[in-house]
Amino acid sequence: MATAPLPARAGVGFKAEHASDVFENADPVSWFEVHPENYMVSGGPRLQMLTQLRERFPLSLHGVGLSLGGGEPLDKNHLRSLRALVDRFEPAQVSEHIAWSGHDGKYLADLLPTPLTLAALADLVNAIDEVQNAVGRRILIENPTSYLALPQNAMPETDFIMAAARQSGCGLLIDVNNIFISAYNLGFDARDYIDVLPADLIGEIHLAGHEQDADARDDVLIDTHSRPVASPVWALYWRLIDRIGAKPTLIEWDNDIPDWQVLAHEAALANAIIDASENCAKKPLRKVAS
Structure with a gap:
């Protein structure tokens, strides 16, 4: 099977319980991602x-177990297993x-x-x-x-993530929900974060839901991947793609898995924002009468 690029449309994290729905009619989802x-x-x-x-679909492999930021030797068995999957399934992207x-x-x-830190x-x-040497491709x-x-x-x-990408030659997967949560928890403006991200480094975008910490004493948002994408996250997403252009966009939902129709609806919302942003970009500027 030849490697198929990810379209700049909405994808969804694949779950086995959705297999029959996906194989029957996956619209409006164009691609899938797995761990x-x-x-x-x-x-x-x-x-x-x-x-x-x-x-049937372009595929992305999104790892959760390599511990890239731990400063310790990577698991060689894990790398070999990852390379075997890359060789077998030829995913469009690895992250x-x-x-x-x-x-x-x-x-x-x-x-x-x-x-x-440096x-x-x-x-x-x-x-x-x-990792890039082990799998034979850019991640x-x-x-x-x-x-x-x-x-x-x-x-x-x-600065940290852009330096890591520039120095290693890798790209960025921007999780907009993560930015919103971090901004809320740490007290910075998520728009400032979004506005400095370079279009040339971004290969994929993630969107997900979050929840308030169950302990009411802690005013903290938790990245649960168990709810629909929140309105302020959609707004940040629009702000990002309005500036950098459409990118492959994943709807993540890993806990309290809903029916397929719920995920399809979230994907349709992402596609609608992509379409609206592209339509706005195509409109010619009106001349202002002097």
Whole structure:
């Protein structure tokens, strides 16, 4: 199967419970994304289903387990398994998080924040280089969600992620929901973050839902991927693509999985914003009478 590029339309994270709906009629969804860690097996129904999906749609692999930002050696077995999936399914894109999830041989089932320091930047660039060499292609790295500002942070997150991309030659996967959550939790303006992101580095955009922390004493938003995309996140998304142009856009929903029609509706909303933004860009400017 030849590598098919991701269209600058809405995609959705694939879930097995939606397979019958997807294979019958996936409209308005144009492509799908999966976590490669769920398919690092030697055979069985998971790989069969992924083969069926890939035969019909462009595919993106979005990793959650490499611990790029941990400053420790990467798991060579994980890299070999990832390369095997890349070779077999020829995804349009491969991406990972700027985060760490392991320490001293122990795996933590979370994406923990990487300090924004020059030393951490150097470690991250080296890790990205290793992954890109291992899989034989350019990858994308995703901006994190922040719940508190680390005291050792020495630069803005935008400077950190752009430097990592420029120095390693990778691209950026911009999660707009992550930006909104981090801005809310840390008290900065999400629009300022959005407005400095360079179009040439961005290969994909993610949208997702979030929730307020269950403990009412903590005024914190949590990146749960369990709700529809919130209105202010849609507004930030429009602001971003209005400036940089349409990009492949994923609707993420990983917890409290809804019926397929709910995800299809979210994808349709993303496509409508893409269309509206493109239509606005095509309209000629009116001359103002002197």
